[in-house]
Amino acid sequence: MARFIARRLLGMVAVLFAISVIVFLIFNVVPNSDPAARIAGKNADPDLIARVNADLGLDQPLPVQYVTMMKQIFTGQLTSYASNRNVVEQIWEGLPATFSLCIGAAVIWMSLAVLFGYLSAVHAGRFADRALTVLSLVGISMPVFWLAAILLYFLSFKVQLFPTGSYVDLTEDPLDWAYHLVLPWFTLAVLFIGFYSRVLRSNMLDAMNEDYVRTARAKGLSERQVRIRHVLRNSMIPIVTLFGLDFGMVVGGGAILTETVYNLPGVGLYAGEAIRSLDLPPLMAVTMFGAFFIVLFNTVVDVAYAVLDPRIRLGEAAPA
Amino acid sequence: MTREPLLRVDDLRVSFATEDGVLQAVDGVSFDLAPGEVLAVVGESGCGKSVTAQTLTGLTRSPNTRISGSVTYRGRELTGLGDDALRDIRGEEIAMVFQDPMSSLNPVYRVGDQIVEMIRAHRDVSKKEARERTVELLTSVGIPNPQARVRSYPHEFSGGMRQRVMIAMALALEPAVLIADEPTTALDVTVQAQILRLLADLNRERELAVVLITHDLGVVAEVADRVVVMYAGQIVEDGTVDDIFYSPQHPYTWGLLGSLARLDRPRTGRLAQIAGAPPSLLDPPSGCRFAPRCAFQFGRCDQPPPLDHDGGTHLDRCWLGGDVKAEVRP
Amino acid sequence: MTPLLEVSDLVKHFPIKSGIVIEREVGRVRAVDGVSLTLGEGETLGLVGESGCGKSTLCRAILQLTPPTSGSVKFMGQELVGMSGRELRPLRRQMQMIFQDPFSSLNPRKRIGQIIGDPMDLHGLASGADLKRRVQDLLDRVGLRPEHYNRYPHEFSGGQRQRIGIARALALRPKLIVADEPVSALDVSVQAQIVNLLKDLQDEFGLSYLFVAHDLGVVRHVSDRVAVMYLGKVVEDSGTDDLYDRPIHPYSNALLSAVPIPDPRRNEARERVVLEGDVPSPSNPPAGCRFHTRCPWASEVCASDEPAMSDYGPGHAAACHHPRNTA
Numbered sequence: 001m002a003r004f005i006a007r008r009l010l011g012m013v014a015v016l017f018a019i020s021v022i023v024f025l026i027f028n029v030v031p032n033s034d035p036a037a038r039i040a041g042k043n044a045d046p047d048l049i050a051r052v053n054a055d056l057g058l059d060q061p062l063p064v065q066y067v068t069m070m071k072q073i074f075t076g077q078l079t080s081y082a083s084n085r086n087v088v089e090q091i092w093e094g095l096p097a098t099f100s101l102c103i104g105a106a107v108i109w110m111s112l113a114v115l116f117g118y119l120s121a122v123h124a125g126r127f128a129d130r131a132l133t134v135l136s137l138v139g140i141s142m143p144v145f146w147l148a149a150i151l152l153y154f155l156s157f158k159v160q161l162f163p164t165g166s167y168v169d170l171t172e173d174p175l176d177w178a179y180h181l182v183l184p185w186f187t188l189a190v191l192f193i194g195f196y197s198r199v200l201r202s203n204m205l206d207a208m209n210e211d212y213v214r215t216a217r218a219k220g221l222s223e224r225q226v227r228i229r230h231v232l233r234n235s236m237i238p239i240v241t242l243f244g245l246d247f248g249m250v251v252g253g254g255a256i257l258t259e260t261v262y263n264l265p266g267v268g269l270y271a272g273e274a275i276r277s278l279d280l281p282p283l284m285a286v287t288m289f290g291a292f293f294i295v296l297f298n299t300v301v302d303v304a305y306a307v308l309d310p311r312i313r314l315g316e317a318a319p320a
Numbered sequence: 321m322t323r324e325p326l327l328r329v330d331d332l333r334v335s336f337a338t339e340d341g342v343l344q345a346v347d348g349v350s351f352d353l354a355p356g357e358v359l360a361v362v363g364e365s366g367c368g369k370s371v372t373a374q375t376l377t378g379l380t381r382s383p384n385t386r387i388s389g390s391v392t393y394r395g396r397e398l399t400g401l402g403d404d405a406l407r408d409i410r411g412e413e414i415a416m417v418f419q420d421p422m423s424s425l426n427p428v429y430r431v432g433d434q435i436v437e438m439i440r441a442h443r444d445v446s447k448k449e450a451r452e453r454t455v456e457l458l459t460s461v462g463i464p465n466p467q468a469r470v471r472s473y474p475h476e477f478s479g480g481m482r483q484r485v486m487i488a489m490a491l492a493l494e495p496a497v498l499i500a501d502e503p504t505t506a507l508d509v510t511v512q513a514q515i516l517r518l519l520a521d522l523n524r525e526r527e528l529a530v531v532l533i534t535h536d537l538g539v540v541a542e543v544a545d546r547v548v549v550m551y552a553g554q555i556v557e558d559g560t561v562d563d564i565f566y567s568p569q570h571p572y573t574w575g576l577l578g579s580l581a582r583l584d585r586p587r588t589g590r591l592a593q594i595a596g597a598p599p600s601l602l603d604p605p606s607g608c609r610f611a612p613r614c615a616f617q618f619g620r621c622d623q624p625p626p627l628d629h630d631g632g633t634h635l636d637r638c639w640l641g642g643d644v645k646a647e648v649r650p
Numbered sequence: 651m652t653p654l655l656e657v658s659d660l661v662k663h664f665p666i667k668s669g670i671v672i673e674r675e676v677g678r679v680r681a682v683d684g685v686s687l688t689l690g691e692g693e694t695l696g697l698v699g700e701s702g703c704g705k706s707t708l709c710r711a712i713l714q715l716t717p718p719t720s721g722s723v724k725f726m727g728q729e730l731v732g733m734s735g736r737e738l739r740p741l742r743r744q745m746q747m748i749f750q751d752p753f754s755s756l757n758p759r760k761r762i763g764q765i766i767g768d769p770m771d772l773h774g775l776a777s778g779a780d781l782k783r784r785v786q787d788l789l790d791r792v793g794l795r796p797e798h799y800n801r802y803p804h805e806f807s808g809g810q811r812q813r814i815g816i817a818r819a820l821a822l823r824p825k826l827i828v829a830d831e832p833v834s835a836l837d838v839s840v841q842a843q844i845v846n847l848l849k850d851l852q853d854e855f856g857l858s859y860l861f862v863a864h865d866l867g868v869v870r871h872v873s874d875r876v877a878v879m880y881l882g883k884v885v886e887d888s889g890t891d892d893l894y895d896r897p898i899h900p901y902s903n904a905l906l907s908a909v910p911i912p913d914p915r916r917n918e919a920r921e922r923v924v925l926e927g928d929v930p931s932p933s934n935p936p937a938g939c940r941f942h943t944r945c946p947w948a949s950e951v952c953a954s955d956e957p958a959m960s961d962y963g964p965g966h967a968a969a970c971h972h973p974r975n976t977a
Contacts, residue, residue, distance in 0.1 A: 003668070211423035217379060218418075219438040219489070220411035223403070229437070230426055237428075310473040311427055364837035365808075464927075478928040479701070508700035509864060510925045513908035517924055535838060538910035542917050561914045577912065579842035581867035583894065584911045590849070591842040591871065597807060 001306070008299040012292070019291045020284065024066050027280050069284060078281045080274075087285045091267055097167045098266035100177070101184050101258065102251045109189035109196065110243060116193065117200025118232060124205060132197065139194030148187045148261035155183065165262035184262045188255060192246060196239060203235035210234075237308045241301045248297025252290030324395070325352035326496055326529050327376070327414075332389035334368075334375050341602045345371040347553035348389075350627075353497065356527035358519075360540040360561070362576075363550035366598055369533045372550070373501050376531075377414050378406045393497075412442050415490035419502035421482035425474040432458075432470030435489045442493055457488040461518060480511035487518065494526070501533045516542055537580060541565060549573050552599050552609040555627055559634035569636035569645060571614045578650055592650065608639070616640060616648055652727055654825060654858050655689040655712070660721035662704075662711045666933060679933045681707040683882035684721070686959075691825070694852065694859040696873030696890065698866060698905070702929050703879040705862045709828045712860070713745055714738055726825070743773055746819040750831035752811035756803040762789070762814055763799035769821045788817040791854075792847060809840035813847065820851065828860045833868060841865075845872060866909050870894055875965070878902045881940040882932055887959070888966040896975045898968040900945045903975075939971065947972045 053059045057068055072078035078087040120132045156164045162183050168176040207213065208231055216226045246254075256268035263269070267286060274282035306312045334346040346368040353359050361369045374380050376391055378398065391398040393413060398406065410416075418424040426434060435457060436450040445453075451470065458466035461484040474482055483503060490498055500519065504512035520543050522528050534540060540547055540561065547564040549557040549572065557570040568574055578592035596613040599605055605612060611621040620639045627637045640648075662682040667673040682704045689695045699705045710716045712723050714730050723730040725745060730738065749755035756765055767785045770776045776784050786796040792813040803811055812832060819827050829848070833841040845868060851857060863869045869876060869890075876893045878886040878901065886899040897903045900923075907923040925944045930936055936943045942952035949972065957969045962976055 211418060211420060212426040214374075214379060215416075215418060215424045215486075216426070218377060218410055218416040219441065220407045220409070221437070221441050222407060225441065234426065234428060309428055311475050364839060480928060508929075509866070510700060510904060510908045511928075513910075513922070513924050514926075516910070536910070537838075537912040541912045541914045542910035544914075565912060565914055576838060579839050580912055581842075581845070581865070581871040582912060583867050583870065583906065583909055584913060584916060587871060587891075590846050593842040593846055594839040597809070597840075 001303070005299065005303070008295075008302070012295040012299070015295050016288060016291055020070065020288055021066070023284055023287050024062075024069070024280075027278075027283065028062060069281065072281075073285055073288065078285060080279050080281050083279075087282045090270055090282065091285055091289060094265060094267040094270050096169060096266075097259070097264045098251065098255060098268060100167075100170060100181060101188065101255055101264060101266060102247065104178075104181055105185045105188035105192075105250070106243070106247055108185055109192040112189070112193045113196035114200060114232075114236075114239075117197035117204065118227075120197060120201040121204035121208070121231075122227060124201070129201075136194035136197050139190045140198075141194075142190060144187060144191065144257045145261055147190060148183070148258060151183050151187060152261070165264065167264045167266075184258050184264060187262075188250070188258045196242065199242065200235055200239055203238060204231050207231045207235050237305065240308060241305050244297045244301030244304060245294075248294040248301075251297075252293040253286070326355045326357075326394060327353035327531075328390070328392045329372075329376070330390040330392075332372065332375065332391060333387070334371050334380060335386045337384040337386075338602075343601050344553055344604065345601060346375065347604070349550070349553075349555055350389075351548050351555065351558060353529050353531060355496065355529055356523065358523055358530045358532060358543055358545045360532045360534060360544035360547045361550060362534060362537065362540055362547060364535055364576075364598065366552075366601065367550040368553040368601075369550050370501055373416075373499050373531060373533050376499060377410050377416065379416075408442070411438055411490075411495065412493045413495050414497045414499065415493070415495040417483070417486045417490050417498065417500045417503050420506050421479065421486045422474065422506075424486060425482065427474055430471050430473055431477070431485050435485075435492055438489055439492050453492065454488075457492055458485070460491075461485075461488040462514075463488070478511075479507050480514060483507060483511075483515055484518065487515075487522075491522070491526075491528075495528075497529045497531065498522075499531045499533070502535070503532070504539060505534070505536070512539070519543060537565075537576060549576070552604055553601055554609065554637065555635075556610065556637045557635065558627065559636075563634040567634075568649070569634065569642075570610075570638050571616055571640075572610050574650055575613075608637070616644075651690070653688040654691045654693075654726065655687075655860070656722075656724040657688070657712060658686045658722040658724075660685045660708065660711055660723060661719045662707050662716065663719045677933050680882050680935060681932055682711055682718075683935070685879070685882075685884050687877050687884065687887065689826070689858055689860060691858055692852070692856055693875065694861055694873045696869035696876040697860060697862045697879060698864065698869050698876060699879035700864060700905075700929065702881070702932055704882040704932065705879050706830055708879070709747065709830050709860065709862060713742075713747060713828060715747075743822045744824045745826040745828065746822060746824040748812075748815050748819050748827060748829040748832045751835055752808045752815060753835075755815055756811055758803050761800055761802055762794075762806075765803075765814065766818045766821050769818065773822060775822065785817075785821070788820055791820070791851070792817045793843075807840075808836050809843060812836060812840075812844055816844075816847065816851070820855065823855065824857070826858050826860065828862070830862045831864065832861075834863065834865065841868065848872065866894075866906060878905065881930065881935050883940060883969070884959070885941065885970070886966075886968040888968075892963070892966050896966075898962050898966065898973045898975055899941075899970050900947055900972070900974060901941050902968075904946075939969075947974075 076088040120129045155161045170177045216230045259266045259268035271286040332349045336343045363369045435454040439450040544561045575594035607622040611617040629635045664679040665675040666677040668676045711718045886902045904923045938954045939952045942948040959967045959969045
C-alpha cells in the first residue's frame, strides 16, 4: 500500500509538470494575449510596452519565463498581470466558498442519489421506479447554467424565497451561510443525483442476481437485510469510486459555472475571470490547482477501492 | 417407514413465465425425506433438480413463478407460508449449500462475519458468543487455524476450504435438513473426496438429513441412501441406492449408467450413448417424455406413464413390464 | 519412428512483478516446471491433474500460443520453440486445439459456417462454393446438419457447440489436436456422444490427441497412454491400463482412490486414500518432492531431494522415492 501511494505521488509530480508546460505553451500561442499591451493601457506607445515587458520579464526566452513562473507559484509570489495581486493569496481566499459549495453539494447528491437509486432498484418496473427514472433523466439533461438561471428567476426574483447569490462566510453566520448556499447546492447536485441514482439502480439490479444474495436469503435474513447488507453494500463500490473522481473534478474547476451564476467568490469564479482577461498567472495557478486535486482524488479513489473490495490488493500478488 | 418423514414433497409443480412462453421446470415431483437419510436427486442439466431444491425453502418465489403442490416440513406446509415464517425455517431447520462457493459467499465481508450474521439473524446472542460459535463451527468442518481464518475473506481460501466454510455456515443453527445443490461439482476430485467424507461424517454423527443434488452417479453411489432420478421435470425412478445401481428399472437410468466411463469395468470400444437431447420444457411431449430417445419405446408410450411400483418401494415411470425389462436391460 | 510430438524439459514461468518506479520481478508462478513427454502418430496421450497443476498452460506452451520460458518442443521433427510467427504459420495447420467451454470458445457474432470455414480461407485451402461444401461436409462428419451453416452459436446446445469446435479444429486436417477438457462442461450423456465422436474421427482421419481432462474415467477410455501432472511436473507416465491397474506414484494412487465408483458396495469396500490439505501454490512449490507435503508415505529424503523419473516396467515411469505397487 505504501509503495502504491509513493508511486502515485511521483506520478502526480509528472502530471503537474506536463500540465503546466502545456498550459504555458498554449497560452503563449493564443493570439491577442499580449499582457504588456493590456497593462500598459490603450494608446500606449511601443516604449511603454517594451518597459512593461522588461518589468514583467516577458522579454526573456520562454523556458526562462516558465521556470520563473513555476518558482513564483511555489513560493507564493506569483502576481497577476491584470490586477497585480498575489495569485496564490487569491486562490487561498477563494477556497472557503468553493469548498462550501462543493462539499455541501456532494453531501446532498450522495444522500439523494443513494436513496433514489435504492428505491428505484427495489421497486424496479413499477411506478416509483418509472417516476424516479424520469426525474433522473430530467436532472441529467438540465445544463447547470440554465438551471441556475431558472432557479434564481423563480425562487429569488419572482418569489423572494432565496437570496440572489453572493456568499456569507460560515464563521460569520452559519444559518445565513447555508441559506445563501441552498440554491447553488441544489443546482450543482441535480446532475449528479440523476446520474448516480441510475448507476446505483443498475448495479443493484445486477447484484440481486448474484449467488451470494441467494445464499443470504437461504440463511434466513430478512429481505431488508439482504438488500442493504448484501446488495447495496456491494453496489456502492463503483459509486464511491465515481464519487471520488467527480468530487475531484468539481473542486478542481467543475464549479465554475455555478459560482459564476450565483456570484460566489470561489476559485471557480476567479478562474472564470482569469479566462476572460486571458491572464496567464492566475490561469496557470488555477489549472495546477485543479490538476492537483484531480490527481489527489484519483489516488484516494484507488485506495478507497482497495479498502472497500478486499479482493483488490494494490501492487501485491494475490495470496494462493 | 415407521417414522414420520421430515420432509414430504407432494406433486410439486413449478413454472416460470418467460419471453418464450411458460416453462414448466418441475412437473409433478413427489418424494419423502426421513430423518437422518441421505437422498440424492440425480439428473442432467435442465431436468429441474436445482429448481426443486430451491423451491423447498421458497427461494424461487417471484412474480414470474407459479408454484403448486405441497412441501411439508414436520407436517407444516411451506408452499404458502408467509415470508417471515419461511425465513425462520431457512437456516434454522433447513439449510442450503450451493455449487460454487466462490460466488456464493459475499466477497467483501470476512467469512466469520458472514457466519455471525446468520447466527444473529436467528438467535438473540451477543457478537462475542456468535464469534465463539463460529470458531467452533470452522473447527468442526476441518478448517485449520480457525481462530485466525475467521478473519479471512472468501477469496483467500481455496475452493475446498470455501465449501467447508459454506457447510459450516449452513450448520450454524443445527438444522435437521441440509440441501446441497451440486456441492462438489466445481471441485477437484481429491477435494471432492474430502467434502463427501465430511458430509458423510456429518450425516452419521448428527443425524443430519441431506438432500444431495448432483449429476454425478459416482457421488450418488458414495453417499446416498435413496435416490430419485429426474428427467424433463419429472421423477422417472425412485428407489434405494442399491435398487438404482443393481436393478435399475427405467431406460433413462440404464442410459445414464451405461454412458459412464467407469474405472471398475474393462475399457470398451464405445461408450453407450443416449441418442438425441432432452425435450424442451416449454412444450414437453404429451406421452412419456423419454420416449423419443428410448430404444425400447412402443405403442403405449404415447400415454404418459405414472410413477408406480411393482409391489415394493422402488418406483419407476415406465410402461415396460418387469419381465420385459429383465430381458432387455443392458 | 520419430514421434509426432516430443516435448523436453518444457518450462513456463510467469513473473510476479512489484516495485515503485521500476517494476522488478519478485517471484514466479512456476506453472510448468520441466515437463517431458512424447506422442506418437495416431496415438492419444491423456493428461490428468487437478487445478493448478499446469496442464492448460502446458497445452498453450506446446502449441506456442504462449512462448515457453525454456525447453524444447519438437513437432514433426521441427523445433518449435524460438520459431518466428512466419515460420510457425504453416506448422499451425497441423496442430489445432479444442477448448473446454463450449459457451465462450465460439464467437457469438459469427455464423457457424464462418467459424469453421475461416481457417481454411486463411490458409488458402479453399474458397467460395468449394469452401462451403467442405464446411458442410465437416458439419455432417460431426453429427450436425448442412443447414446449420447459417446459424449462430447461441442457437445450439452445449454438446452441439462442442461439435462445432471439433469441426473447426478438423477443418485444416491437422495431425495433432490438443483437446483441453473437451467434455468437462457437458452432461454425462452428451459426454459419451462427444467422446465416441472423437474416437471415430481419430480412426477416420488418423489424428493424434493430447487429451487433457480431470475426469479419470473419460481419460482412461480414450487414451493409449496417460501422464499425471502435479504442480507443474509430470509425476507418472504410463500406458493406460498399467496406470489404472498399478499406479506407482502416491499422487496417482490418491487420485484414483478419490474417484467415486458408481457401485455402492464396491465403494464401501474399497480402501481409500484421502489427501489432507490443499494444493500448494505454484509460485512457492515445496522443496524436494513437490507432493511430499500431502503424501501419506513421505519421509525425510522427500523433503530435500527431488526424485527423478525412473522406469518401473516397459513404458511406465514415475518420479518418487517411495513408489507404490512396484512388486
